[in-house]
Amino acid sequence: MKILKIEKEQGYFCLEQGSEWKPIDSIDKVALLKLLDLYLENDVEMDSPDEQSLSNQAHAIIYRGIFDKLSQLVEEKSRFKDESETLYLDEMKKYAAQ
Structure with a gap:
């Protein structure tokens, strides 16, 4: 599912598959949290702002x-998972042996 797109030099977001795309500058707290949930729980796509230009400055700032x-969150999530697995590896081995 695609949650962020750039079209005609404008940024848009979508919260449900097949629903209407809304301008990124109209996003509110509830929609932002829903985007976060979608990003963490699903396989989603986002247009990169580096590959396409946004002529509207407000759209560019908010979109970027x-x-x-969201991109940073995935990197931190992977790092956290790796660190926690390493941290608890000895304990997991200890209890698995019992």
Whole structure:
């Protein structure tokens, strides 16, 4: 599912498959949290702001901010999972042997 797209130099977001695309500058707290849930729980796509230009400055700032934070979150999630698995590996082996 695609949650962020750039079309005609404008940024848009979508919260449900097949639903209407809304301008990124109309996003509110509830929609932002829903985007976060979608990003963490599903296989989603986002147009990169580096590959396409956004002529509207407000769209560019908001879109890039959301895109960067979501991308960073995945990197941190993977790092956290790796660290926690390493941290608890000895304990998991200990209890698995019993």
